[in-house]
Amino acid sequence: MQGTEYGDEALKQAMKTELKQRLLEAEKEHRPLRIYCGFDPRKADLHLGHTVPMNKLRQFQDCGHEVTFLIGNFTSLIGDPSDKDILRPQLTPEEVAENGRTYAEQAFRILDPKKTIIRYNAEWLSKLSFADLIKLASNFTVQQFLTRENFKLRWEKGDAIYLHETFYSIMQGYDAYAMRSDVQVGGTDQLFNIVTAARKVMTYMGEKPNIAIILGILPGTDGVVKMSKSLGNHIPINTNAEDMFGKVMSIPDSAMPTYSRLITRWTPADIKVIEDGLKDGSLHPRDAKMKLAREVTASFYGESEADQAQDAFIRLFQKHDVPDEVPETIISRDQSLLDILVACQLVGSRSDGRRMVEQKGVKLDGVVLTDGKEPLQHEGVLQVGKRHFVRVKFA
RNA sequence: GGGCAGUUACCCAAGUGGCCAACGGGGACUGACUGUAAAUCAGUUGGCGACACGCCUUCGGAGGUUCGAAUCCUUCACUGCCCA
Structure with a gap:
């Protein structure tokens, strides 16, 4: 449960208990748990923030569970309302296909390609009829949506809230049902979609509700606001080892614990050693951040490239030398x-x-x-x- | 369908006829400093340039009024609010 963030202790405990039960059940039935996380193929450029759920998926994968990387090619026609940009144009099927492809490619830097199932939610969502939608929608009230933080803020500000945006949650809930998902992984911005919408839809359809693994949001290089490309505080995955190393080094010290928990392969014990070192002064904050930068870089580019990136960083910024390779x-x-x-x-x-x-x-x-x-x-x-x-x- | 408000540079946001390439904030960039590309302080932040505040392009789109418009008028597009 490392790095989870439910915002409510009772919910966290409930999910923890349910997860344990579900693990036992699955064991009895001699099957792995079905885990999934949905990704919006709207943006093909992934950054570290997107990899938070992927890391969690990988952990499940390493434990032998069945992981599905769901590409929301149908839901992307709407756009997640937790996104600020709601008015982006619809993507053509070609664009969705292309983005989905590069998406998966980047995701496989973390996930094991051989063990990952890729699915597209148009497979089932495009087949739903208007009548189906009405039945699904009858499980929800307008108030439930209006109390959601992101809708509430927009409502109060007088910004537009389109009716079809509420379908997003319902569709996501249907995804979970269609795949008979045991566990769904997502960020805190997905709390409503996973806990309220998906569980409701699944129960309504006669399935066991999925268990939510809600992960904390990774702050950007400013250390405060959620990492996002449009805010310019992102660390892209498709870059190079040196750039990634440097960008991680530029986060403020205060963001180090969050980064350690969300995007490294470190265990809670590993992290404790570092945090204790920082506390008693035996570890210099700069060196701790170097470790972090090296670990993050290594998880994407491998150990040797990460070491080289670290050397280059030291040479360039601590000794102010010229880097090895100059165009x-x-x-x-x-x-x-x-x-x-x-x-x-x-x-x-x-x-x-x-x-x-x-x-x-x-x-x-x-x-x-x-x-x-x-x-x-x-x-x-x-x-x-x-x-x-x-x-x-x-x- | 009717009434009202709005659309400004990467983002937010001033500006209601000349002193506006356009206040301020954020971001970004440069320099100093340092434990790093952190923090702090200072500067820069449309383009061209014989570097002279000279020229060109920009304030939702298109026209128009004027010596002169981001600022006024017409029209189109989009958004919000209220009424139906």
């Missing part, structure tokens, strides 16, 4: 510095380049350059800011 660009001898900066994409525009030069952010082999109009005196490593390098050579 190389051939330039002509008479190009002005500004032209070179733009050509190497070290700056966004010439105006941007001028600013960088004025702010003493442009260096050639460690020496600050002050004139953007001049060509370079010699070949070398051109640096903009702390972390953008290009090795320039004359043609």
Whole structure:
């Protein structure tokens, strides 16, 4: 139950007890538990926040349970109302297929591909009739939706709440029923969908309600707000080891416990050792964060790449050296510095380049350059800011 | 269907005829400092440029009024509220 967050101790205890019972039942029936988590194929770019439930799925997988990675290609026509952007255009079937594919690909950095079942919820949702929907919907009241935090806020603010958004929960509940799910994993923003909607729908359809594993929300690099791409505080999965390592290093110290619990492979005992070390001063916060960054990076890119990323980080930010691998660009001898900066994409525009030069952010082999109009005196490593390098050579 | 309010740069949000490339906040970027790309402080944050506050593009879309508009008018689109 590490990293879970129910916001209500009674609910947590209830789920814990139910999970134990269900495990015993399954054992008697000689079957694994059916676990699933749904993913919205709207956004193909996954970040660490998305991997929180995947880590939990992986744990179940390692215990021999049956894990389904459900791609919500039908529900994505609506968009989860817990998302702020409700007015995004509908995706074409091609886009959904493509996103779903890349989604699964990224997910398999964590999940075991051989043990993971991939399903699409259009398989059953597209077959429901209007009459079916009415019957399902009759289990819910408008008040239940209006007391939900995200609808409540929008209601109070006078923002739009579309009727079809309420279907989202019902559909998700039907997913759980259609798959005869034992356990459903999701973030705290899924509490209503999993606990209220899914359990209600399953009970109504004559099935045993699924057990909710509700996980905490991973804060972004600011350490406070939920990680999201639109807020610009995300750490993407499809990047490289060095970038991921660095980005994890940039989280505030206060976010370390949450990261440790939600996105590492560490056991509660492992985490306790680190936290005790921090408490009694035997472990430096910076070193603790390095461990964390290394662990997170290793879980995606493997141990050796993570080690290399750590070395590069130390060299670059603690010793201020040039990184090992620097992209190389051939330039002509008479190009002005500004032209070179733009050509190497070290700056966004010439105006941007001028600013960088004025702010003493442009260096050639460690020496600050002050004139953007001049060509370079010699070949070398051109640096903009702390972390953008290009090795320039004359043609 | 009717009435009212709104649509501003990456996001939030001022601005109601010239001093607006547009206050402020967030974010991002640069520098100093440091235990890191943290915190703090300072600066920058449309593009071009012979670097002169000179030119070009931007304030939902399209027209119009005016020497001159983000600011006024017309119209279209979208959103919210109230009434039906």
